[in-house]
Amino acid sequence: MFRQTKSWLGLTPFTLFVAIFLLWPTLSVFRSALQPVEGSSKPAMLEAISGQYLSAILYSVRLSAITAGLGAVIGTLVAISAVSLNQFKGLRNALVGYSAVAANLGGIPLAFAFVASLGMQGLYTKLLSVIGINLTDLGFKISDFSGIVIVYLYFQIPLMTLVMLPAVDGLKATLKEAAASVGATPRQYWRSIGVPLLSPSLLGGFLLLFANAFSAYATAFALSAGSSKLVSVQIRFYLQGNTITGKSNLGYALAAWMIVVMVLAMSGYLGLRRRSERWRR
Amino acid sequence: MIRRNLWSKLVLIVVAAFYVLPMIAMARFSFQRVPVIKLGWSTLGKNWTIESLVNAVISDRFRQAAWLSVRLALLSVVLGLLILIPTTVYVHVMKRGARSYVEFLSMLPYVVPPIALVVGISGAMKVVGTWFLASPFSLVPFYVVISLPFTFRSLDVSLGAIDLKTLVEASRSLGASWSRTIRSVILPNMKVGIINASFLCFATVLGEFTIASLLLKFTLPAYLAESQGNNPQGTFSVGLLLLVVSSLIFGLMNRLSKRKGQAFSGLTL
Numbered sequence: 001m002f003r004q005t006k007s008w009l010g011l012t013p014f015t016l017f018v019a020i021f022l023l024w025p026t027l028s029v030f031r032s033a034l035q036p037v038e039g040s041s042k043p044a045m046l047e048a049i050s051g052q053y054l055s056a057i058l059y060s061v062r063l064s065a066i067t068a069g070l071g072a073v074i075g076t077l078v079a080i081s082a083v084s085l086n087q088f089k090g091l092r093n094a095l096v097g098y099s100a101v102a103a104n105l106g107g108i109p110l111a112f113a114f115v116a117s118l119g120m121q122g123l124y125t126k127l128l129s130v131i132g133i134n135l136t137d138l139g140f141k142i143s144d145f146s147g148i149v150i151v152y153l154y155f156q157i158p159l160m161t162l163v164m165l166p167a168v169d170g171l172k173a174t175l176k177e178a179a180a181s182v183g184a185t186p187r188q189y190w191r192s193i194g195v196p197l198l199s200p201s202l203l204g205g206f207l208l209l210f211a212n213a214f215s216a217y218a219t220a221f222a223l224s225a226g227s228s229k230l231v232s233v234q235i236r237f238y239l240q241g242n243t244i245t246g247k248s249n250l251g252y253a254l255a256a257w258m259i260v261v262m263v264l265a266m267s268g269y270l271g272l273r274r275r276s277e278r279w280r281r
Numbered sequence: 282m283i284r285r286n287l288w289s290k291l292v293l294i295v296v297a298a299f300y301v302l303p304m305i306a307m308a309r310f311s312f313q314r315v316p317v318i319k320l321g322w323s324t325l326g327k328n329w330t331i332e333s334l335v336n337a338v339i340s341d342r343f344r345q346a347a348w349l350s351v352r353l354a355l356l357s358v359v360l361g362l363l364i365l366i367p368t369t370v371y372v373h374v375m376k377r378g379a380r381s382y383v384e385f386l387s388m389l390p391y392v393v394p395p396i397a398l399v400v401g402i403s404g405a406m407k408v409v410g411t412w413f414l415a416s417p418f419s420l421v422p423f424y425v426v427i428s429l430p431f432t433f434r435s436l437d438v439s440l441g442a443i444d445l446k447t448l449v450e451a452s453r454s455l456g457a458s459w460s461r462t463i464r465s466v467i468l469p470n471m472k473v474g475i476i477n478a479s480f481l482c483f484a485t486v487l488g489e490f491t492i493a494s495l496l497l498k499f500t501l502p503a504y505l506a507e508s509q510g511n512n513p514q515g516t517f518s519v520g521l522l523l524l525v526v527s528s529l530i531f532g533l534m535n536r537l538s539k540r541k542g543q544a545f546s547g548l549t550l
Contacts, residue, residue, distance in 0.1 A: 007376050011383065014368040018386045018429075021422045025401030026393055032404055078296050081289035095293065100535040101528045102300055107488050108505045109520035113303040116310040116517060121317045123306035154303065157296060215394030218490035222506060232396045236495060239400060252404065255397035262392040 026259065033256035037249050048253035057257055060214055060231040063145060067152040068209035072202060074153070075160020075209075079168045082161070096165065099158035106155050111222035114151045118142050143224040151219055156209050163208060167201035167276055204272030211265040214258070231258060304524070311518035334522065337508075337515030346504035349417055353500065354486035357424040358479045361432050364425065365478070369436040370467055373445045380437075387433035390426055395491035398423065403496070417498045427492075428485045432478040439474025477534055484530040487523065 033045045040047060047053065078099075082092045117124050118135065119142050125135050141147055171194060179189040217232040226233065231254050238251030314328040337343055372380045393401075402423060406414050413419050425432075445467065452462040468475075490502035499507075501523065508516045 008379070010371040010375060011368065011379055014364055014383065015386070017364055017422070018389070018426070022389060022393065022398070022426045025398055025405045027401075028405040029397060029401040074296065077292050081292040084289045085286065085293070091293070095297070097532060097535050098300060101531040104484070104531050105524060105527065107490050108502050109488075109524045110303075112505070112509075112517045112520040113307040113524070117303045117306040123309060123317060123320075124302065126317045126320060154300070157299075211391070215396070217394070217396045218494075218502065221490070221494075222509070232394065235396055235400060239403070239495070251400055255400040258394055258397050259392060262394060266392050 029252050029255050029259065032249050032252035035249055037247055044249035044253035045256055048250055048257060053250060053254065056229060056231040056234045056254065057261075059145075059229045061261070063148060063152075063230065064210045064213035067149050067156050067213045068206050070149070071153055071156025071160050071209045072206045075157045075205070076164045076168075076198070076202060078157065078161045079164035082165070083168045095161070099161045101158075103155050103159040103162055106216065107218040108222040110154060111151065111219045114142055114147075114154070115223070118147065118150070143228065148220055148223060148228070148230075151223060152213050152216065156213065159212060160205050160209060163205040164198070164201055167198055171197060200272045200276035204269045204276060207265045207269040207272070211262055211269065214261060214265065304521075307517060307521050307524075311514060311521050314514075331518075333512075333514040334518035337512065337519050340515075342508065343504060343519065346499050346501050349499060350487055350501040353417070353420055353424065354483045356418065356421045357428065357486045358482045360421055361425040361428060361482050362475065362478065365429075365432055365436055366471070366475070369433065369440060370445070370463075370471075373440045374449050377446075383433065384437070387429045390429050395427060395489070396495075398427070399492045399495045402492070414496055417500075420493060420496065420498060420500075423492055424482070424486045424489060427489070428482040431481045431485075435477035435481060436471060436474040439471050439477070443470055445470065473537060477537060480530050480534055484527045488527055 033048075034043045036042055037044050037047050049057070078095070082095050085091060114122075116122055118140075119125065120136065122142075128135060142151070175193055176189060179193055184192070215232070217230075220228045220230050221233055221236075224233070226236070228234075235251050235254050235258075238247055238254065311333060312329055312331055314330060314333075315324050368383060372383050390398075403414070448466050448470070449462055452466045453459075457465070487501060489500070490506070493500040493503050494506065501519075505516055505520050505523075
């Protein structure tokens with residue numbers, strides 16, 4: 001018993017560090033989130049899921065779900081294409097290598113790249129207008145919903161490619177040959193074997209991408225000059241306006257809901273990843 | 282089969298274009314002094330210059346921000362390694378059963394988005410007093426926290442490949458002291474993991490905007506946000522430089538670690 005407790009002692013510095021700089025701030029988010037906003041008896045967390053505050057959360061959820069859905073589909077197509085072009089090793093390596101890079105790009109510089117491309121004075125805005133497509137007339141703005149979706153896809157697609165590559169690699173050629181030898185058409189093969197085998201990774205990847213988009217802040221902030229409707233950008237507003245509005249607890253409440261959503265998405269992802277890894281052994 | 286290859290090639294070409302085109306537009310904007318409206322065949326080759334980048338880089342504001350970012354990044358690397366190397370070694374040599382505990386704690390930053398973390402920081406640190414957050418170096422422990430998931434993973438993977446416990450027992454039974462064992466057995470085996478962890482942490486700190494911005498610290502990304510309005514060309518060129526630097530770091534890491542499909546997004550969070 002004594003040995004047991006003693007051997008945990010070596011983990012004290014790490015545990016203390018995480019407790020002070022991660023767990024304590026997280027708890028303090030929830031503590032303030034459970035207190036009422038000025039002039040109300042409801043906890044701020046309940047206040048935050050009513051009316052205009054709820055719309056910020058829903059806006060973020062919708063945007064994250066759409067970028068995750070598009071990113072998941074396109075990223076999977078890229079992974080399948082890369083595997084089916086296996087004879088071009090160099091191409092595949094370049095693609096995987098760049099995916100590992102692009103999945104980690106983001107923040108302000110990425111926002112700049114897309115402003116230079118599809119902003120009002122963007123290079124491709126101009127090129128498209130030459131061939132008769134006027135983005136501004138179509139109502140497209142890089143800082144709006146559809147604009148943010150396109151920018152986020154820049155890191156969502158490669159992230160999904162990285163998630164799916166091992167799974168697609170795991171679809172062994174022997175499976176396809178076996179299916180073909182019993183007379184299955186390619187369509188039947190995908191419907192009865194390919195998709196069911198890939199689906200845990202697909203769904204897991206979707207959740208990972210959702211979490212990735214949901215927690216992002218810098219890119220959207222830079223695209224919209226701080227005026228985005230995304231919940232992450234809204235939090236800044238409540239936090240800095242706290243002395244005037246007396247509503248800083250709402251900022252904590254929105255942050256608390258973000259953590260709740262992240263916990264749900266990430267635990268779903270980790271659970272599904274465990275399942276898809278079991279398949280590959 | 283040929284038809285399918287055609288589709289595959291098409292997918293890859295379209296996606297590759299999506300990856301490359303924004304960078305080209307950003308580079309053109311940064312290095313060509315021709316407004317988009319006047320761009321045409323006749324002006325395509327005109328006025329290319331790196332003057333905007335040079336001017337931005339020698340400006341006081343940039344140097345101030347870059348110097349702070351580099352110091353923050355180096356300090357975060359050092360503090361992170363100081364905490365994680367002993368912990369990881371301890372887990373692998375003394376207490377395998379605690380590995381999932383450490384792994385769990387090191388994954389937690391994934392579920393606390395930086396924006397939520399910084400909200401909690403300002404709430405929690407009110408108790409301590411404002412002196413702690415007054416210094417820009419108060420960011421260091423939080424940067425160690427947000428890079429925990431991949432720094433721990435790098436070190437853990439480098440030790441997972443070998444039976445460290447047996448190696449350490451062998452070294453000790455041959456009469457080597459603990460410090461000798463650490464120097465000659467443990468650290469050389471962790472070399473790749475330490476390099477990986479350091480670069481990943483460094484790149485994360487260089488790109489981190491959320492926490493620094495809300496705590497009003499003037500780091501490189503904060504510089505980008507600030508000077509975007511009054512000097513777009515210079516700022517975009519610095520942004521491009523930052524993209525190139527982090528691309529090089531992540532590309533290098535991908536080469537080094539060779540563990541395909543294991544990359545976990547960091548900077549974007």
